[in-house]
Amino acid sequence: MIKGQKICGLDIGTNSIKVLVAIQGAGSKELEIVGQAEVPNSGMRKGVVIKPLEVSRNIRQALDFCREGRLEGREKKGTSAVINIGGSHLAFLPSRGLASVSRADQKISEIDVERALQASRTISLPANQEILDVFPQEFIIDGQAGIKEVEGLRGIRLEAKTLCLTVFSPYLKNLTDAVLASDVEAENVLPSILASAQAVVSPQEKELGVAVMEIGAGTTGLAVFEEGSLVHAAIFPLGSNNITNDIAIVLKIEIDEAEEIKKEFSLFSLKKISLGRNKRKSGVSFPAKIVTRVVEARTKEIFQEVNKELKRINKNKLPGGIVLTGGGAKMARIVDLAKKEMKLPGRLGLPQGFSPSLDDPTWATAAGLVLEGERGLEDEEGLSFSEKGVFKKIKGIFKIFSP
Numbered sequence: 001m002i003k004g005q006k007i008c009g010l011d012i013g014t015n016s017i018k019v020l021v022a023i024q025g026a027g028s029k030e031l032e033i034v035g036q037a038e039v040p041n042s043g044m045r046k047g048v049v050i051k052p053l054e055v056s057r058n059i060r061q062a063l064d065f066c067r068e069g070r071l072e073g074r075e076k077k078g079t080s081a082v083i084n085i086g087g088s089h090l091a092f093l094p095s096r097g098l099a100s101v102s103r104a105d106q107k108i109s110e111i112d113v114e115r116a117l118q119a120s121r122t123i124s125l126p127a128n129q130e131i132l133d134v135f136p137q138e139f140i141i142d143g144q145a146g147i148k149e150v151e152g153l154r155g156i157r158l159e160a161k162t163l164c165l166t167v168f169s170p171y172l173k174n175l176t177d178a179v180l181a182s183d184v185e186a187e188n189v190l191p192s193i194l195a196s197a198q199a200v201v202s203p204q205e206k207e208l209g210v211a212v213m214e215i216g217a218g219t220t221g222l223a224v225f226e227e228g229s230l231v232h233a234a235i236f237p238l239g240s241n242n243i244t245n246d247i248a249i250v251l252k253i254e255i256d257e258a259e260e261i262k263k264e265f266s267l268f269s270l271k272k273i274s275l276g277r278n279k280r281k282s283g284v285s286f287p288a289k290i291v292t293r294v295v296e297a298r299t300k301e302i303f304q305e306v307n308k309e310l311k312r313i314n315k316n317k318l319p320g321g322i323v324l325t326g327g328g329a330k331m332a333r334i335v336d337l338a339k340k341e342m343k344l345p346g347r348l349g350l351p352q353g354f355s356p357s358l359d360d361p362t363w364a365t366a367a368g369l370v371l372e373g374e375r376g377l378e379d380e381e382g383l384s385f386s387e388k389g390v391f392k393k394i395k396g397i398f399k400i401f402s403p
Contacts, residue, residue, distance in 0.1 A: 005377065006034065008081040009369030010062075010184065011192070012055065012175070014218035014241070015327070017041045017062045019081075020366040022354065024374065030355040031370060037065035046218035046237055047086030047192070049174035056181035063182070080185045082369040082376075085132075085175060086192040088219055088237040089168035092135075095120040097160045106154045108141070113150060116160035128169045132189065135163045137229045148228065163230060165191065188376060193221025193233060195368030196325045200349030200361075203228065210320030212349065213306055213338075214364070215328025217241045222306050224315050232313050236305050240328035243298045250294050251286055261291060262331065299334070303341040310342075321345030325364040 011018040021035030039062045043054030063079055097120030101112050117134050125131070139147045141155035150158065179186055190198075197212040206225035214221040218239045224232040240262070248258035310316040321344040324335060329348055339346040351358040351367035358367055 007031070007370050007373035007377070008035075008079055009195075009366040009373065010059065010079075010081040010083045011195075011363075011366040011369060012044075012049070012059065012084060012178070013041060013086070013192075013216060013327075013365070014044045014047055014239070015041055016217075017055075017058050018363060018366040019062045019066050020363065020370050021066060022370050022374075028355070030353055031374065032355050033358075035066040037062045039065065043178075044218070046088060046239070047216065047235070048089065048171050049178050052174050052177035053181060055178040059178065059182035059184065063184070079183070080187050082188045082190065082373040083179060083184070083186050084192040084195055084365055084369060085167065085172070085189050086216065086219060086221070086235070087168075087171060088235045089171050090191055090235050091129075091166045092163045092233040093123060093166060095123050095134075095162050095164045097121070097162065099158050099160075101155055101158055106156060108150045108153050108155055108158055110151055112158055113139075113160070116158050117162060120160050120162040121164060123164060125166060129166050130169050130172070131164050132167050132172075133165045135165065135230050137161045137163060137231060138227075146227075163233065188372060190369060190372050191221070191233070191235075192216065192365045193223045193235065194230070195366075195372065196221070196349065196364040197223045197225070197323075197368065198371050199351040199353075199364045199368035200323055200325050201225070201320070202352075205320040205323075208320045209315070209318040210323060211306075211310060211315070211318055211344075212323045212325065214326040215240055215302065215324065215334075216326045217328075220302055220306065220326075220328070222309060224310070224313070224318070225320075226315070226318075232309075232315065234309050236302070236309075238302050238305060240326075240331075242302075243295055243328070243331075246294050246298050247291065250290065261286075262295065264332075295331070296337070299331075299337060300341055302328075303338060307342050316342075316344075318344060321347070323347055323349040325349035325361040327362045329361040 006021055006023050009020045017039050019037045022031035022033050025032045039058055041058045043051035049055050097116045099112055099115040099119055101108055103109055117136060120134055121131050138161045139150045140159035141147055141150060141153060142157050193214045196214045201210055201212055207228045209226040212223045216239045218241055220236045220238050222234045244258045244262050247261055248255050322338055322342055324338055335346045335348055349361055349364055351364050354367060
């Protein structure tokens with residue numbers, strides 16, 4: 001990529017919107033953060049845009065906070081960003097596509113690969129569903145399976161085994177309207193869980209086998225990698241907001257107070273939990289065992305749903321274990337509970353490759369979006385204008401947000 005070129009990641013979440021801007025400095029492998037902002041969000045429910053204009057105002061506010069800092073130049077008029085899409089309406093469907101090798105010397109070209117990937121899109125979907133992207137898992141050449149890189153190899157029949165990302169069209173339109181109204185040009189779109197995975201797991205972990213679990217406010221995402229490829233992904237309509245709501249109901253307190261307790265909660269570590277930061281409620285405390293019971297019950301439910309999914313696809317014995325990220329991963333001792341419930345190695349997933357470091361799992365999605373933007377720029381570096389157009393088509397870069 002061009003040194004000094006800004007890359008913007010826009011994470012549109014249920015409870016907040018995060019903007020992260022970074023550049024690649026000379027002589028450094030890390031991306032230097034030059035802009036960062038977070039604002040509360042509304043107009044969304046469980047990762048889905050319900051009120052586009054309300055979300056659009058919040059996006060503009062987050063961008064304005066960045067511009068008041070270190071953003072300069074053309075961003076004052078408009079912003080190009082890699083953005084996320086979330087919600088349990090997303091589905092990852094397995095598919096296969098077949099193509100005949102076109103060259104006379106039987107060498108597989110990039111065009112052949114694209115034809116096989118495009119063929120895998122021909123699946124039957126309900127009227128309001130559409131395919132956004134295709135993620136290759138492996139290729140099969142003349143019956144020989146398990147091949148990851150096929151360009152330049154010889155063969156007659158090329159088959160692509162893929163995961164097709166599908167989305168509910170009305171929800172996609174709401175997201176489109178919100179982004180367009182905020183004067184943002186979307187360079188690419190990535191599911192939140194895949195963006196988070198890109199920021200917190202290494203290629204070695206993906207090769208061994210690892211599951212990434214993003215506990216967001218409205219949903220929980222799961223992505224499973226093995227032999228370097230995405231083998232499964234799912235979104236569950238449960239998140240950390242469910243824990244907050246349970247605390248508020250059981251303790252009969254306000255939502256913001258329940259959120260405070262959730263953030264400061266540590267399993268089995270205290271006899272009482274106090275609302276010390278809230279002056280109006282100063283001195284009010286609750287028995288820790290009650291909060292423990294509430295938080296543990298809902299958290300176990302989330303882990304059980306994920307564990308059930310891993311067992312269903314026979315991926316519940318991953319050497320890389322489970323990596324937790326998202327806002328829900330900030331709860332104290334959540335990793336210990338994950339290890340206990342899922343019987344897997346576990347760790348907290350923090351974004352890697354940035355300076356200064358991002359020691360907060362809530363920024364994993366935004367960081368992954370920036371890394372995706374960097375990869376896109378590196379892929380296009382050195383290509384002519386016409387070649388870039390072909391490359392974008394082959395890589396499946398989204399055009400849905402162009403006016």
